[in-house]
Amino acid sequence: MKNLVKIFLPVSSLLLVVTGLPPAIFASVDDAQSFALQAAEPYVKQGFQVREDYWGGDLGSGEKKAVRQQLFKGNEYWFWLGTEVDRAKVSVHVYDSDGKLAEEPDSWEKGHFAAAHVIPKATGSYFIIVSVEQSPEERTHWALVYGFR
Numbered sequence: 001m002k003n004l005v006k007i008f009l010p011v012s013s014l015l016l017v018v019t020g021l022p023p024a025i026f027a028s029v030d031d032a033q034s035f036a037l038q039a040a041e042p043y044v045k046q047g048f049q050v051r052e053d054y055w056g057g058d059l060g061s062g063e064k065k066a067v068r069q070q071l072f073k074g075n076e077y078w079f080w081l082g083t084e085v086d087r088a089k090v091s092v093h094v095y096d097s098d099g100k101l102a103e104e105p106d107s108w109e110k111g112h113f114a115a116a117h118v119i120p121k122a123t124g125s126y127f128i129i130v131s132v133e134q135s136p137e138e139r140t141h142w143a144l145v146y147g148f149r
Helices: 002-019 029-044
Strands: 055-059 064-071 077-082 089-095 108-110 113-118 124-134 140-148
Touching: 029 055, 029 077, 029 113, 029 140, 055 064, 055 124, 064 140, 077 089, 089 108, 089 113, 089 140, 124 140
Parallel strands: none
Antiparallel strands: 055 140, 064 124, 077 113, 077 140, 089 124, 108 113
């Protein structure tokens, strides 16, 4: 019985510590994906098909991540970036294989959401650059989803 008490007390103390932590510590890339999909909703109504696969991770303020994707001439694409951190500012930009900005002028950034619109002039590899421009968190989860029509 004494051994059981020795085990129970540390576990119950850990539960008190864990339940007292702010909700942000439990955030995940899945939460960020929910926000990216939320940004995509109006475009789905316009006929864009959102792919099930997505990219995600966490970045510190000012950090960037490059994602390579094959895009096809004749299709139209939107890339939607989201994070669960309300006061974060994120961005997404698309470059062609020559390093030239390939996105359309209607691409946008709104706080913890951003989107890039691309109508490829040629089939090939494109580079999607995601960035956490600023965030109150040390590391900010992000997710990038995309759709086409």
